[in-house]
Amino acid sequence: MDFILYAVPFFFVLIAVELLADRWRGVSNYRVADAINSISTGVLSTTTGLLTKGVGLVTYAFALKHLALFELSADSVWVWVFAFVFYDFCYYWLHRMGHERNILWAAHLVHHQSEDYNLSTALRQTSTGFLLSWIFYLPMAVAGVPLAVFISVAALNLLYQFWVHTRHIPKLGWFEWFFVTPSNHRAHHAQNTLYMDRNYGGVFIIWDRLFGSFQEEDDNEPVIFGVTTPLASWNPLWANVQFYAQLWADARRAESTWDKLRIWFMRTGWRPADVAAKYPMSKPDLSQFRKFEVPLDGRQLWYVALQFCVYIALGSYLMNLEPQLSTSALVLGWGALALGLFVLGVALENRPWALKLELLRLAANVPLVWLAPVVGLWPASAVGWVGLLSYSLLSGIGLYCCRNRFTRLAS
Ligand SMILES: [Zn+2]
Numbered sequence: 001m002d003f004i005l006y007a008v009p010f011f012f013v014l015i016a017v018e019l020l021a022d023r024w025r026g027v028s029n030y031r032v033a034d035a036i037n038s039i040s041t042g043v044l045s046t047t048t049g050l051l052t053k054g055v056g057l058v059t060y061a062f063a064l065k066h067l068a069l070f071e072l073s074a075d076s077v078w079v080w081v082f083a084f085v086f087y088d089f090c091y092y093w094l095h096r097m098g099h100e101r102n103i104l105w106a107a108h109l110v111h112h113q114s115e116d117y118n119l120s121t122a123l124r125q126t127s128t129g130f131l132l133s134w135i136f137y138l139p140m141a142v143a144g145v146p147l148a149v150f151i152s153v154a155a156l157n158l159l160y161q162f163w164v165h166t167r168h169i170p171k172l173g174w175f176e177w178f179f180v181t182p183s184n185h186r187a188h189h190a191q192n193t194l195y196m197d198r199n200y201g202g203v204f205i206i207w208d209r210l211f212g213s214f215q216e217e218d219d220n221e222p223v224i225f226g227v228t229t230p231l232a233s234w235n236p237l238w239a240n241v242q243f244y245a246q247l248w249a250d251a252r253r254a255e256s257t258w259d260k261l262r263i264w265f266m267r268t269g270w271r272p273a274d275v276a277a278k279y280p281m282s283k284p285d286l287s288q289f290r291k292f293e294v295p296l297d298g299r300q301l302w303y304v305a306l307q308f309c310v311y312i313a314l315g316s317y318l319m320n321l322e323p324q325l326s327t328s329a330l331v332l333g334w335g336a337l338a339l340g341l342f343v344l345g346v347a348l349e350n351r352p353w354a355l356k357l358e359l360l361r362l363a364a365n366v367p368l369v370w371l372a373p374v375v376g377l378w379p380a381s382a383v384g385w386v387g388l389l390s391y392s393l394l395s396g397i398g399l400y401c402c403r404n405r406f407t408r409l410a411s
């Protein structure tokens with residue numbers, strides 16, 4: 001059973017609770033643009049997952065049918081316990097390789113790009129994990145874990161990881177020995193040298209203690225969150241392709257064919273010698289660290305935040321109705337969502353062309369409302385057109401109110 005769908009409302013309730021805790025304690029762990037960017041990558045990841053989850057499911061089902069050594073029963077509680085622990089073991093290696101190999105880091109780094117650390121960071125997920133992550137779970141199929149059990153423990157594992165993304169919970173005594181906690185996961189999200197490439201467990205931290213990758217959070221070394229090559233963007237699409245683009249550029253620049261091929265599978269950060277000499281990349285001095293920020297007017301932020309709610313609604317709609325929707329409806333929904341989140345990212349960056357692009361996004365809703373009933377994304381009705389008209393009118397008024405802000409701050 002995929003529990004994630006039912007957990008979405010709780011995610012938002014807990015984010016609200018964390019915001020209240022921030023206020024109560026007089027601290028500020030959230031920035032609007034960062035939270036929108038993190039949740040945008042989450043919405044994009046979940047919606048992309050509706051189209052790509054077949055990769056993981058088909059490969060798992062195939063391996064289960066042809067390679068399984070045992071036939072385990074979903075009725076046994078021990079099979080569930082075994083699968084839950086075994087899943088986390090596989091996750092540990094996927095996650096570890098996700099940090100240690102260029103091509104896997106290109107997918108996983110999305111989760112680490114935020115320079116804040118709060119519950120919205122937990123929702124920051126990659127959209128390209130489906131390409132290779134399935135390989136790491138094949139041992140479960142070989143052991144004969146039924147597909148339904150696999151899907152359920154995968155969802156439970158992901159759900160567990162939500163609560164550890166907070167700065168409000170201190171170390172938890174004996175619990176730190178066995179489980180992934182807010183404290184040891186904060187260290188995992190650090191870019192300080194001390195914490196680099198540590199604490200990979202999803203639920204159990206024992207794997208890190210066993211395989212030598214554990215590091216305790218040290219009060220003398222405050223965690224600086226983020227990655228050493230900052231994203232420096234609020235764009236959720238760019239967040240997903242940033243490192244692939246860098247690897248591609250380096251592969252093209254390399255003289256040797258061997259280097260062009262092996263760069264993808266080398267240790268994270270490895271670059272061909274000739275490319276590194278010609279196009280050096282410096283590591284930032286953490287003592288000078290400043291979070292990525294774009295000055296934005298309050299009205300602009302409100303405008304983007306309200307528009308963003310539309311895409312959370314669209315993402316939830318797609319998740320809810322996925323079993324009834326055709327592939328073309330899902331593709332159309334995904335396209336509308338990706339375009340919308342891209343444009344809102346541009347607005348958060350206050351690019352000179354943000355206003356024009358926003359008008360284009362609103363105009364693109366006309367073909368969307370026309371096409372949606374054709375492919376079965378939603379039924380044809382006058383409500384769709386009335387809704388579009390009201391939405392466009394409200395958006396137009398909102399945009400008119402902050403039109404000068406977009407251009408003033410950008411110039
Ligand atoms: Zn990680």
Ligand SMILES: [Zn+2]
Binds near residue numbers: 111122165189
């Ligand atoms: Zn995390």
